[in-house]
Amino acid sequence: QQQVKQSPQSLIVQKGGISIINCAYENTAFDYFPWYQQFPGKGPALLIAIRPDVSEKKEGRFTISFNKSAKQFSLHIMDSQPGDSATYFCAAGDSGGYQKVTFGIGTKLQVIP
Amino acid sequence: GAVVSQHPSRVICKSGTSVKIECRSLDFQATTMFWYRQFPKQSLMLMATSNEGSKATYEQGVEKDKFLINHASLTLSTLTVTSAHPEDSSFYICSAGQTSGSEQYFGPGTRLLVL
Numbered sequence: 397q398q399q400v401k402q403s404p405q406s407l408i409v410q411k412g413g414i415s416i417i418n419c420a421y422e423n424t425a426f427d428y429f430p431w432y433q434q435f436p437g438k439g440p441a442l443l444i445a446i447r448p449d450v451s452e453k454k455e456g457r458f459t460i461s462f463n464k465s466a467k468q469f470s471l472h473i474m475d476s477q478p479g480d481s482a483t484y485f486c487a488a489g490d491s492g493g494y495q496k497v498t499f500g501i502g503t504k505l506q507v508i509p
Numbered sequence: 510g511a512v513v514s515q516h517p518s519r520v521i522c523k524s525g526t527s528v529k530i531e532c533r534s535l536d537f538q539a540t541t542m543f544w545y546r547q548f549p550k551q552s553l554m555l556m557a558t559s560n561e562g563s564k565a566t567y568e569q570g571v572e573k574d575k576f577l578i579n580h581a582s583l584t585l586s587t588l589t590v591t592s593a594h595p596e597d598s599s600f601y602i603c604s605a606g607q608t609s610g611s612e613q614y615f616g617p618g619t620r621l622l623v624l
Contacts (some may be wrong), residue, residue: 404523430612432615437618437620438617438618439513439602439615439616439617439618440553440602440606440615441514441615442613442614442615445612447615485552485553495541495542495543495606495612495613496555496558497613499552499553499554499556500552501551501552502551502552504550
């Protein structure tokens with residue numbers, strides 16, 4: 397059972413455009429929703445995270461939108477740059493689960509000049 | 510802050526041998542560390558949760574006797590792949606969480622190739 401569904405699996409965006417990645421979850425116990433960025437051959441790095449008590453969180457060019465009733469959340473990358481080309485993973489965790497998170501399948505983003 | 514290291518970064522071994530991978534939290538104490546496995550172009554799959562001073566909790570389908578985990582201190586966890594086979598070749602990644610808070614910080618990963 398895929399607890400966190402992520403789409404699209406690949407995305408091509410022109411430089412300066414907006415990249416949007418969507419995730420949906422099923423387990424209502426999840427209360428922590430991080431996004432990770434991974435470059436080839438490297439471990440994932442925490443990009444931004446949100447909790448269900450807010451509907452949006454922005455850090456620089458990265459924004460998470462969260463819809464608790466729909467059990468969906470998304471990552472928006474504004475003014476996408478070639479350096480943003482990487483694989484992005486959404487994840488969901490349960491605070492009672494000792495920081496354990498479940499990952500989405502990943503989205504390979506390519507930003508073309 | 511919140512740096513996690515792994516050693517080695519890559520290892521090649523012969524089939525049937527054992528390989529140990531270390532995961533260290535460099536600037537914080539981690540009561541819980543996690544071990545993941547990632548196949549090419551796939552997501553991270555949690556293998557086990559490692560708790561300092563106690564036995565690891567393995568995910569369904571992960572062989573405890575094959576993937577030995579030891580969490581001897583608040584800054585070090587090790588994963589030993591015993592009697593490695595070519596199908597164990599993968600990218601192994603650890604993560605650690607601070608005692609308070611939900612964030613996990615990931616190591617750079619270890620590429621294992623079993624010949």
